[in-house]
Amino acid sequence: MPDQQRADARRNYARILAVAEAEVAAHGSAASLEQIARTAGVGSATVRRHFPTRRALLEAVSHERVEVLRTRAEELSGAADSRAALLEWLGDVVTYCVEARGLAAALAYDLEPGSPQENSCAATIHEAGDPLLGRAIRDGAVAPDATITELITLIIGITLATETLPDPADRAHRLFQRAITGLSPQN
Known part of the structure; x- marks a missing residue:
């Protein structure tokens, strides 16, 4: 089961990063972390776990x-x-x-x-x-x-x-x- 979680975490990271790239390109450094989470289909806590700041x-x-x-x-x-x-x-x-x-x-x-x-x-x-x-x-x-x-x-x-x-x-x-x-x- 831990291997599955690591694979899920890697997929979440990749998805969050792809969405974040698009959001930052569109909105600059003020891109909404909450919008990134919604678009990536994850919770804001997941975004903050991968990117604490x-x-x-x-x-x-x-x-x-x-x-x-x-x-x-x-x-x-x-x-x-x-x-x-x-x-x-x-x-x-x-x-x-x-x-x-x-x-x-x-x-x-x-x-x-x-x-x-x-x-x-x-x-x-x-x-x-x-x-x-x-x-x-x-x-x-x-x-x-x-x-x-x-x-x-x-x-x-x-x-x-x-x-x-x-x-x-x-x-x-x-x-x-x-x-x-x-x-x-x-x-």
Whole structure:
């Protein structure tokens, strides 16, 4: 009988996660845990047993996308232009945060250095982006005092500020580019 319960628990987890992904995509980090439970056909206690906090739910929903971003950072680590590689990866983070509305909120939970918990979205993003930033700093391609925490905080702010606007992807990328280039006219 315990094996059957474990199989049921695994099925419940998978069903809850699939429903949660759709709800978070539709409603962002404010997705209703009760609605997730109803749609998944389980009780709210079952949802809370698998995901005791909203943060745990958002991290689980965002896990696959964060892994794609980690892999993308590794792919870009050998690019000839370290600044372009960093900016391309940060642009990918903007895109993913806009597409996966809960990702920005999941990242926002762990902004301060040293606070990301093991296996959290923020820790993975920081670990992925830090070598790209470090290389760009060593190459003199970005300001030497820039930190990955500042860059991710900027992306989170832009994403959260634009997520309810018409065409949030375009607006988020435009604001991100403005932040990178500044207000000065280009020569």
